[in-house]
Amino acid sequence: MQYYGLAGLVLVIVALILLAVLRAGWRLSWLLPWLKGNLLLLGVMLAGALAIVAWELQQFKALEPGSNVATLEFRKMGPQQFELLFSAGTEPRSIMLEGDMWQLDAQVLRWQGLAHAIGLQDGYRLHRLTGRYRALEQQREVVPVAHAGVLHATPGWRDAWQWLDHLDSGALLETDAFVVRFIPMAEGARFGIEIGETGLTPVPMNRQAMNAMQRSQ
Incomplete structure (x- = not known):
C-alpha cells in the first residue's frame, strides 16, 4: 500500500503542475x-x-591511380634529426622530424551506392607525416603532440573524415586510410609518392633513397 500511496501523491503533484500550466x-x-x-x-x-x-x-583530390601526389627530400640536421622538404604540387614545406624512419598517412573517401554508380571519383587528402625511432625504448619516451606533422589546416574536432569514420555508416561515403610505414630517413634521400587504388607507394628518386629503401626490406 505504501507504494500505491506514493504513486498517488506523485500523480496529485502532476495534476497540480498541469493545472498551473494550463491556467498560465x-x-x-x-x-x-x-x-x-x-x-x-x-x-x-x-x-x-x-x-x-x-x-x-x-581539400580532397580525385584519386587517380599512378599519379605522383608528393615529393619528400630529407636533410640531416643532427643525430636522429631531419628537415623534410615536403611538396604536394605547391611550394615546398619544411617539416622537422626526429627519429630513424618516416611514415605518411592519407585520408581516403570512397563513394558508395548511387554516388559511385553515377561516376563520382574516390578522393584522398594527405594527412600526416611523422618520424619514428627504431629503438622501442626511445619511441616509448616520445610525448605525443596534438596536430604534430598534420599536412592540412583542419583541427580534429571538425575533421569530416574522422566524423565519418566514427559514424561508420557506409551508406553514401566510406572512409579508408592509406599508410606508408617505416621507411628509413637518410641525408639527401629524395622520394616520390605514387597513389593507387589500394595505397601509397614510395618511389626512390636518387641513390640515397634507393639505399634507404633497401635497408627497410
Missing part, C-alpha cells in the same frame, strides 16, 4: 513562435554544418 498559457499562443524560433536555429546550425563539409571536401 492554455491558449498556447507562445507555441508557434517557439517552434518557429527553434526551426530557424536548426536551419542555421544545418547551414553551418554543411559549410564545414564543403570546406573539407574542397
